[in-house]
Amino acid sequence: MNLHIAVLSGDGIGPEVTNQSIKILNAVAEKYQHTFTFEEALVGAIAIDETGNPLPDKTLDLCLEADAVLFGAIGDPKYDNDPSAKVRPEQGLLALRKSLGLFANIRPVKAYDTLLDKSPLKKHIIENTDIVIYRELTGGIYFGEKTLSEDGTQASDLCSYSRGEIERVSHLAFKAAQGRTKKLTLVDKANVLETSRLWRKVVTAMASHYPDVNLEFLFVDNAAMQMVLNPSQFDVILTENMFGDIISDEASVIGGSIGLLASASIGNKYAMFEPIHGSYPQATGKGIANPIASILSAAMLLDHFGLSKEAATVRNAVERAIKLEICTPDLNSNGGYSTENVGTFIEGLI
Amino acid sequence: MNLHIAVLSGDGIGPEVTNQSIKILNAVAEKYQHTFTFEEALVGAIAIDETGNPLPDKTLDLCLEADAVLFGAIGDPKYDNDPSAKVRPEQGLLALRKSLGLFANIRPVKAYDTLLDKSPLKKHIIENTDIVIYRELTGGIYFGEKTLSEDGTQASDLCSYSRGEIERVSHLAFKAAQGRTKKLTLVDKANVLETSRLWRKVVTAMASHYPDVNLEFLFVDNAAMQMVLNPSQFDVILTENMFGDIISDEASVIGGSIGLLASASIGNKYAMFEPIHGSYPQATGKGIANPIASILSAAMLLDHFGLSKEAATVRNAVERAIKLEICTPDLNSNGGYSTENVGTFIEGLI
Ligand SMILES: CC(C)[C@H](C(=O)O)[C@@H](O)C(=O)O
Ligand SMILES: CC(C)[C@H](C(=O)O)[C@@H](O)C(=O)O
Numbered sequence: 116m117n118l119h120i121a122v123l124s125g126d127g128i129g130p131e132v133t134n135q136s137i138k139i140l141n142a143v144a145e146k147y148q149h150t151f152t153f154e155e156a157l158v159g160a161i162a163i164d165e166t167g168n169p170l171p172d173k174t175l176d177l178c179l180e181a182d183a184v185l186f187g188a189i190g191d192p193k194y195d196n197d198p199s200a201k202v203r204p205e206q207g208l209l210a211l212r213k214s215l216g217l218f219a220n221i222r223p224v225k226a227y228d229t230l231l232d233k234s235p236l237k238k239h240i241i242e243n244t245d246i247v248i249y250r251e252l253t254g255g256i257y258f259g260e261k262t263l264s265e266d267g268t269q270a271s272d273l274c275s276y277s278r279g280e281i282e283r284v285s286h287l288a289f290k291a292a293q294g295r296t297k298k299l300t301l302v303d304k305a306n307v308l309e310t311s312r313l314w315r316k317v318v319t320a321m322a323s324h325y326p327d328v329n330l331e332f333l334f335v336d337n338a339a340m341q342m343v344l345n346p347s348q349f350d351v352i353l354t355e356n357m358f359g360d361i362i363s364d365e366a367s368v369i370g371g372s373i374g375l376l377a378s379a380s381i382g383n384k385y386a387m388f389e390p391i392h393g394s395y396p397q398a399t400g401k402g403i404a405n406p407i408a409s410i411l412s413a414a415m416l417l418d419h420f421g422l423s424k425e426a427a428t429v430r431n432a433v434e435r436a437i438k439l440e441i442c443t444p445d446l447n448s449n450g451g452y453s454t455e456n457v458g459t460f461i462e463g464l465i
Numbered sequence: 466m467n468l469h470i471a472v473l474s475g476d477g478i479g480p481e482v483t484n485q486s487i488k489i490l491n492a493v494a495e496k497y498q499h500t501f502t503f504e505e506a507l508v509g510a511i512a513i514d515e516t517g518n519p520l521p522d523k524t525l526d527l528c529l530e531a532d533a534v535l536f537g538a539i540g541d542p543k544y545d546n547d548p549s550a551k552v553r554p555e556q557g558l559l560a561l562r563k564s565l566g567l568f569a570n571i572r573p574v575k576a577y578d579t580l581l582d583k584s585p586l587k588k589h590i591i592e593n594t595d596i597v598i599y600r601e602l603t604g605g606i607y608f609g610e611k612t613l614s615e616d617g618t619q620a621s622d623l624c625s626y627s628r629g630e631i632e633r634v635s636h637l638a639f640k641a642a643q644g645r646t647k648k649l650t651l652v653d654k655a656n657v658l659e660t661s662r663l664w665r666k667v668v669t670a671m672a673s674h675y676p677d678v679n680l681e682f683l684f685v686d687n688a689a690m691q692m693v694l695n696p697s698q699f700d701v702i703l704t705e706n707m708f709g710d711i712i713s714d715e716a717s718v719i720g721g722s723i724g725l726l727a728s729a730s731i732g733n734k735y736a737m738f739e740p741i742h743g744s745y746p747q748a749t750g751k752g753i754a755n756p757i758a759s760i761l762s763a764a765m766l767l768d769h770f771g772l773s774k775e776a777a778t779v780r781n782a783v784e785r786a787i788k789l790e791i792c793t794p795d796l797n798s799n800g801g802y803s804t805e806n807v808g809t810f811i812e813g814l815i
Contacts, residue, residue: 190656194656195655195656195682195684196665196669196682199662199666203656205656205657209657235586235587235590235693235694235695236585236586236587236693237585237586237587240585256606256624256657256658257657259621261658261659262659263659263662263663267663267666268627268628268629268663269625269626269627269628269663270625270626270659270660270662270663271609271623271624271625271626271659271660272623272624272625272658272659272660273621273622273623273624274606274621274622274623274624275619275620275621275622276619276620276621277618277619278618278619279618304707304710305545306540306544306545306553306555307555307559307606307607308606308611308622309611309612309613309620309621309622310620310621310622312549312613312620313613313617313618313619313620315546316549316617332545332546335710335711336710336711336713336714336715337714339689339711339712339714339715340714340715340717340718340723342715343585343586343693343715343718344585344718345585357654358711360654360685360686361685361686361689361708361711362689363686364686364687364689364690365686365689365690365692365693365715367690368690368693368694373690
């Protein structure tokens, strides 16, 4: 298979971890005789520094004509503490999601047996946890109208959803549940929000087309609690944009490190693959960033194109590295290996 | 001191647990020679059943002329799964918060030494955790305009905040931090939301009036992760309404049971005291509901009126009960004591 992959490694540790994924994808291409070509472009704070725009036209054009996007990370503390900055790195990521129509963000969360001890949660709590979160990614309060009064004393953000927006991501979640243990949990705040009540209504109506799926509802506050009390109760979680952001970051602690969590952002036409950790500026350049989330995102890319044997090879190599503790310091208490070393070790297993 | 207390015990386990707090408050009144009078009124699903209104006028009038409100719980599953119900129990609680101007919801979260083993989190993670969450309670997306299109396919909720709304709750949080370890963490999503950027701007400007307080910022997704990874890093958390709802329910797992968490909702003129667990319908009438959250809410009531010796007596009695494992089944693995028995035991220690 020929794949032309846009590489947007972005800020902070983005480039370091993405480099490892590229190594792995190259090893896969060689072993299975595919042709993967990579083309880099700027995004985020580094794009602002160089062009003034967090998503330069050139970058968007590349993504629109590539087969897939491999994303690193964005964000820089110099923008976070300046509430009045007009241009911010995150705008690049949000504009990209919107322009590519990436309405579904898929985040698997798994407790690896050999890492059970690394989690802040007790072993018996997380054992056998295997969740996939379907987060709506191009709607809700992220993209609704924003206002700031002229005197700067009043601000607003609009959260809105249409039936169509809810249905398209929900279909994917129902289908995923069918291929798993057939349990789907809609997380919302239907006791307070009109948009949540629409979600509940639309998803309930859809359930009749998926009679084998057991649909449950959970208020987001309760979900945030249940995710820690008893995460293995969940199979597929479906939720709107902001709740998905919060719940999936929270869920990342189950695996023992956010440095393990991959994601795929899917639309009707485009797809982007991205570790869920951010730019982690404190770690930049130190060679301590965990490349596994990015490598597992590359595995999701392979799956997306039907290359499931290749994806399995990558996942097995990652599990092997974890089992042998060839891991960065977040997962290895004896100092650990560097980002580069972990990548090279996994590459060697392909 | 004379206190006239409105008792709104509400739905589910609300009445059972509130009865225990009343017992405790009566014991306090007797011991310290105060006169506490209690007057009951309807709220929530039970109020809908009896009057069609989740917050009948009579109830609101009582609250407006009482010195304080002791609240139980509201909510009934029969409304949760009916997205088109026009009247819902939660409206009663929200209307009450708004009508009484209860703009600050204060939720202390503490890891009791003798309960460290009950938490799903590892002991070394939660040890020494002692957090107070200040949640804005009468603004944000809870109270913004809601729309539903006529054909029912499009819905919206508006999140809005003004400088004044942010300042009044933030002053309380800064002051609380001054009386503690002087660390205040603002939880927001300033990389995405205009309202969050306003929060950051307003709170940053206020910080100069509290030079001894160390102000930090955390994105809500990261906060949801940090609350599990390393909760003892927090002292006072300040946040908007919806984020506060999620983060405080999540934080409840630290104590080992949501049945321990009390709250105070404070305004310029009125105050309401409420356990943070909900109506817990599955437990209703079984005598297994933990009364401690309600009893500790009563202790917050005492503190609110400057009765700090009395409040300390209640807290010590609760700690004693916990230490001796005179607890309901959620905290006692040998079957446990009934709601009533736990209340009576604590009453005996006053
Ligand atoms: C960087 C930020 C805008 C982004 C989000 O909130 O969606 C991130 O937290 C994520 O989850 O991908
Ligand atoms: C019952 C519900 C409306 C309420 C809220 O969301 O505020 C509850 O969850 C709480 O936290 O007090």
